[in-house]
Amino acid sequence: MAIGREAFGRGAQMLWAQRRAGRLRRLQHSRLAALVAHARDCSPLYRDLYAGLPWSPDLAALPAVDKRVLNGDFDAWVCDARLTRSGVEEFLADPGRFGQPYLDEYFVCTSSGTTGRPGLFVHDRHACAVYLGMFGRLDATWLSWRDFARMELRGDRVAAVVGTGGHFAGASWVQFMRTVNPRWRRSWKLVSAQWPTDRIVAELNAHDPAIVLIYPSSLLQLLVPRERGELTISPLFIEVGGEAMSRGARQRAEAAFGCPVRTVYGASELDPIAFSCDADWLHYSSDWAILEPVQADFTPTPPGQASDTVLLTNLANRVAPIIRYDLGDSVTMRPDPCPCGSALPALRVAGRSDESLTFIDAQGGPVVVAPLAIAAAADRVRGTELVQLVQVGASELQVRLRVSPDYDDRSVWLALQRELRGFLADQGLSNVSVARSDQPAQVSQVSGKFRRVLRGDDGGDQRAAASPPARQ
Numbered sequence: 001m002a003i004g005r006e007a008f009g010r011g012a013q014m015l016w017a018q019r020r021a022g023r024l025r026r027l028q029h030s031r032l033a034a035l036v037a038h039a040r041d042c043s044p045l046y047r048d049l050y051a052g053l054p055w056s057p058d059l060a061a062l063p064a065v066d067k068r069v070l071n072g073d074f075d076a077w078v079c080d081a082r083l084t085r086s087g088v089e090e091f092l093a094d095p096g097r098f099g100q101p102y103l104d105e106y107f108v109c110t111s112s113g114t115t116g117r118p119g120l121f122v123h124d125r126h127a128c129a130v131y132l133g134m135f136g137r138l139d140a141t142w143l144s145w146r147d148f149a150r151m152e153l154r155g156d157r158v159a160a161v162v163g164t165g166g167h168f169a170g171a172s173w174v175q176f177m178r179t180v181n182p183r184w185r186r187s188w189k190l191v192s193a194q195w196p197t198d199r200i201v202a203e204l205n206a207h208d209p210a211i212v213l214i215y216p217s218s219l220l221q222l223l224v225p226r227e228r229g230e231l232t233i234s235p236l237f238i239e240v241g242g243e244a245m246s247r248g249a250r251q252r253a254e255a256a257f258g259c260p261v262r263t264v265y266g267a268s269e270l271d272p273i274a275f276s277c278d279a280d281w282l283h284y285s286s287d288w289a290i291l292e293p294v295q296a297d298f299t300p301t302p303p304g305q306a307s308d309t310v311l312l313t314n315l316a317n318r319v320a321p322i323i324r325y326d327l328g329d330s331v332t333m334r335p336d337p338c339p340c341g342s343a344l345p346a347l348r349v350a351g352r353s354d355e356s357l358t359f360i361d362a363q364g365g366p367v368v369v370a371p372l373a374i375a376a377a378a379d380r381v382r383g384t385e386l387v388q389l390v391q392v393g394a395s396e397l398q399v400r401l402r403v404s405p406d407y408d409d410r411s412v413w414l415a416l417q418r419e420l421r422g423f424l425a426d427q428g429l430s431n432v433s434v435a436r437s438d439q440p441a442q443v444s445q446v447s448g449k450f451r452r453v454l455r456g457d458d459g460g461d462q463r464a465a466a467s468p469p470a471r472q
């Protein structure tokens, strides 16, 4: 499965298309009409959902969907009769096939389960070529010709510090790219965000990447070894995603690494959705996606106001159509043109609400734990339906757990406890206790949203949380 040539063509087309807002709108309009017609033709789930609607309806007339709707009837959603939920799950359960194309043509990833079973997402090869073209678009925005030449000189080496151990979008995509492209097999390096800081530092130093992709919390974890002179890499830029990063934290990281820290907003349903510009806004590829900021009742949120959620339409992927899909993020669209000059629509995304945890190790030093990394460790355990990790003290983690009905409650809990203890021990936190809470998982009182990792009201040593993320 080779997608390099098609991706190059898609990228070139996108650079041409992005110069004018009118051109982007025309492309969006024709691709949407084609996608809706295709979904009605080939996906029994969408055929039922759209029954009774005019043949060419307005986007706003189409019902919104979410992970529960699409994954609830996976076999009726997808547009290839060879794809079944059980078949894809069997493929994902085999660690030896991590990052390989499924049926030799599909990229498959899971989103971590906040409710019910994890979401399964399948992307076809044309969509993958478009996603690569989108990465080309952001490279072209972020890098000068001189930077491209420097990238080339450094062997195009990229390191991705992401959650591993499952088929999560980030790690799977990197491995998928390494599998389908022999050149990237050498130049792309996957580094587990769950590894101890010392090991991450050693791996990064050995690979000497020109670009680093990383969670903000993992980047903050690397500031102390950087400032001590132990982490010697010199990236052209650092790309963060998956969590919110404050402006202050970003400036500190930029000063420490001597390069810009850029942001990508992505999801298992489409990655990248949007990327940051010099004016500190995110721009989304409106020729290949539609973002509709909406209120809780799905009525439109005017530009300039924060929405309750946002509906995503992925115009590139035909095999498992994503049309008016509720992503759950609050976004604010910029009402006027962005000063950076881009014709792509500009937005800001409210921070995803998982929080960094700061524990105290046996020597009394603070250790920061990235929420996505510890959540990824929990996601490795099969049979969990809902997991919420709550720090309730300087060295105590409580787990609110609901086990799937077809699994044994006690064995799932013991496996989860073992996995979390192992993860914490790798971070130098063997002293942290992992106990099961008798409370059910709870949604936030403030946002009404479910957060998988949080600090409890009575815990999370605030003094320690304010200290630098050092391992003493």
Ligand SMILES: [Zn+2]
Binding pocket: 277, 278, 279, 280, 281, 283, 338, 339, 340, 341, 342, 346
């Ligand atoms: Zn901009």
